[in-house]
Amino acid sequence: MxxxxxxxxxxxxxxxxxxxxxxxxxxxxxxxxxxxxxxxxxxxxxxxxxxxxxxxxxxxxxxxxxxxxxxxxxxxxxxxxxxxxxxxxxxxxxxxxxxxxxxxxxxxxxxxxxxxxxxxxxxxxxxxxxxxxxxxxxxxxSIKVSDCLKHRKVVTMFPAFDYLLKDLSLENIYTIINVPGKRPSPRRISEAIDIIKKNRITAIVSNPFNDFGISDAIVKETGVKVIILLPQVGMEEGIDTQIGLLKENIRRLVDGLCG
CATH class of the missing domain: 3.40.50.1980 (Nitrogenase molybdenum iron protein domain)
Incomplete structure (x- = not known):
């Protein structure tokens, strides 16, 4: 004993x-x-x-x-x-x-x-x-990936989800904030708006962190929707495992791009 x-x-x-x-x-x-x-x-x-x-x-x-x-x-x-x-x-x-x-x-x-x-x-x-x-x-x-996401083009606010988008065969054609914590120049924001209009982009992929109000300005100018993905386990109630985080982000992409 x-x-x-x-x-x-x-x-x-x-x-x-x-x-x-x-x-x-x-x-x-x-x-x-x-x-x-x-x-x-x-x-x-x-x-x-x-x-x-x-x-x-x-x-x-x-x-x-x-x-x-x-x-x-x-x-x-x-x-x-x-x-x-x-x-x-x-x-x-x-x-x-x-x-x-x-x-x-x-x-x-x-x-x-x-x-x-x-x-x-x-x-x-x-x-x-x-x-x-x-x-x-x-x-x-076992994580289900919808075929409806394949080969769609998006613009991202941050580079955080580049690897996930590649996993899902989504094409990120422009990242607006490419330096963490630094506000992009007016020229870069203008470029993003032009790219969204030219390519008929329907969604910006972003996260809950501060984007300096840029997404609101771009939505007003282009009518594009913003898909908020979660960058971390524990950021929202119920998302407490890595598998849960991946599933939730994929669900949000499907809802935002295919719904």
Whole structure:
């Protein structure tokens, strides 16, 4: 009985993730073998986020830290990752756009990297992680993608959903705000309006973050609709898993473009 109690209360490895989407993936693969925490909670903009009191202590206590990398988490203290850090974007050899978790394709690749990271610190549980990975991949493959989205053209407010649009065979022909947090020039906004009119674009794909009122101005000028997609797990009630996030964004695209 004493031996059983010792085993039962052995602390699980503490895994810290920069984003709730990554934390959701880690939880899916790690199951009850890990304790998972996300620094961001889903409502913050990761491009403008600053660490809160207590966040550093969580990072220092972590057995493993998963981040996206690619300058998504420039708010992390230099050197905090050391040997415990795992930059998913770098591991996948990605350059440029860091919004990997918003793609079905890259969600699977992130999960594969997560499995590798967990096996490194818990090799004795590799079979358990592999089994959960199979289940997670089957969940991804079960996500329904409507053919009505294929080869449609859209304009995007931000580059956040470029990978997802490519997954769905949607063509993004222009991104209005191409530098995070920086208002585009009047000329760029005018170019967007001209492109929307010339190509008979019916929708702008955006997210809930501040767009400097640009979408309202473009809607007034062109009559185009705005499809708001969610950039993060936890941003809205009920969207609390990575699979749920992907499904919801695809549903919104279908409603906005095919409905």
């Amino acid at each position: 004493v031996i059983w109690l010792v085993l039962a209360f052995t602390p699980r490895p503490f895994i810290v993730c920069s984003l709730p989407a990554v934390a959701s993936i880690v939880q899916e693969i790690g199951g009850n073998k890990v304790e998972v925490l996300s620094i961001l909670q889903g409502v913050e903009n990761p491009h403008t986020f600053s660490l809160r009191p207590g966040d550093l202590k969580k990072l220092e206590r972590a057995n493993l830290i998963f981040i996206i990398g690619l300058h998504m988490e420039d708010w992390l203290p230099e050197g905090i990752l050391k040997e415990r850090g795992y930059s998913l974007g770098d591991s996948l050899g990605i350059k440029g756009n860091p919004h990997l978790w918003l793609s079905i394709k890259y969600t699977e690749k992130i999960a594969e990297e997560v499995e590798k990271g967990l096996v490194k610190i818990m090799p004795e549980d590799s079979t358990y992680f592999k089994r959960r990975m199979v289940v997670f991949k089957s969940m991804l493959k």
